Amino acid sequence: MRIGELAEAAGTTTKTLRFYEDQGLLPPAERTPGGYRGYTTESLTRIDFIHRGQAAGLSLAQIRQVLDIRDHGQAPCDHVRDLLDARLTDIDLKLRQLHDLRDTLAGLRDQAEHVEPDTCSSDQVCRYL
Amino acid sequence: MRIGELAEAAGTTTKTLRFYEDQGLLPPAERTPGGYRGYTTESLTRIDFIHRGQAAGLSLAQIRQVLDIRDHGQAPCDHVRDLLDARLTDIDLKLRQLHDLRDTLAGLRDQAEHVEPDTCSSDQVCRYL
DNA sequence: CTTGACCTTCCCCTGTACTGGAAGCTTTAG
DNA sequence: CTAAAGCTTCCAGTACAGGGGAAGGTCAAG
Numbered sequence: 001m002r003i004g005e006l007a008e009a010a011g012t013t014t015k016t017l018r019f020y021e022d023q024g025l026l027p028p029a030e031r032t033p034g035g036y037r038g039y040t041t042e043s044l045t046r047i048d049f050i051h052r053g054q055a056a057g058l059s060l061a062q063i064r065q066v067l068d069i070r071d072h073g074q075a076p077c078d079h080v081r082d083l084l085d086a087r088l089t090d091i092d093l094k095l096r097q098l099h100d101l102r103d104t105l106a107g108l109r110d111q112a113e114h115v116e117p118d119t120c121s122s123d124q125v126c127r128y129l
Numbered sequence: 130m131r132i133g134e135l136a137e138a139a140g141t142t143t144k145t146l147r148f149y150e151d152q153g154l155l156p157p158a159e160r161t162p163g164g165y166r167g168y169t170t171e172s173l174t175r176i177d178f179i180h181r182g183q184a185a186g187l188s189l190a191q192i193r194q195v196l197d198i199r200d201h202g203q204a205p206c207d208h209v210r211d212l213l214d215a216r217l218t219d220i221d222l223k224l225r226q227l228h229d230l231r232d233t234l235a236g237l238r239d240q241a242e243h244v245e246p247d248t249c250s251s252d253q254v255c256r257y258l
Numbered sequence: 259c260t261t262g263a264c265c266t267t268c269c270c271c272t273g274t275a276c277t278g279g280a281a282g283c284t285t286t287a288g
Numbered sequence: 289c290t291a292a293a294g295c296t297t298c299c300a301g302t303a304c305a306g307g308g309g310a311a312g313g314t315c316a317a318g
Contacts, residue, residue: 052258080257084238109213129181
């Protein structure tokens with residue numbers, strides 16, 4: 001399989017696949033005599049895994065760690081569990097922050113609805129903020 | 130007031146203030162004969178406004194728009210209301226996405242708790258994702 | 259007069275995940 | 289044989305909000 005076919009099969013672009021190889025997410029591809037990269041369906045599995053990792057909000061660096069562990073013949077289970085836990089903690093924090101921001105913003109928006117623009121004084125640029 | 134004092138008073142750095150001037154968020158500062166930037170408390174007000182805007186999740190570009198309107202002698206009220214509305218819509222979307230991601234992740238984490246690692250097959254890299 | 263703190267401009271670097279484009283080679287169809 | 293599609297490498301840029309550090313000028317105290 002050439003890089004274009006693989007890209008289409010995986011729902012990505014050739015640029016991205018070369019980028020992944022460059023970043024160590026994909027092993028250096030075999031080459032045809034002409035210098036073209038050649039792939040098997042294994043590559044597809046690997047790219048799908050990368051996509052699942054991204055869907056779980058993992059960074060490429062984190063996904064690469066998992067892949068590296070696997071490539072060293074070990075089961076990445078523990079590490080993946082840790083990553084998932086860290087992501088959950090992280091997301092919970094972000095959710096709280098975003099909720100707070102939403103409340104702040106809703107408050108400002110509400111004020112903006114009830115305050116007369118005439119009372120704006122230039123010493124604060126804008127009453128609403 | 131020199132740039133260092135202003136930076137400290139505003140809780141930021143001299144680097145950031147020069148950057149803001151460069152980006153058009155602060156007007157070009159007056160200069161002393163020696164070439165030093167000189168500020169008044171007006172600058173402090175403006176920087177505080179920038180910080181309030183950031184706290185509301187606005188980008189520097191958006192804050193600059195508001196400042197530009199004000200600098201043109203107009204009241205930026207309507208524009209600020211629109212910005213707040215857009216931010217709210219945006220944040221609500223982000224909150225939904227983050228909730229979804231959290232659910233997905235919690236599901237994965239839950240599976241990871243109950244699945245035997247032995248059943249991992251290398252054709253999917255990791256059962257947990 | 260000198261030291262040290264502060265200031266100036268200038269250019270490059272950070273992290274993230276790619277994307278765009280140029281110059282040139284390979285392969286396939288007609 | 290030729291044209292087009294697809295591939296190669298390499299360099300550069302995107303958005304965001306600054307940060308790092310060099311080379312040199314200015315100002316106040318001792």
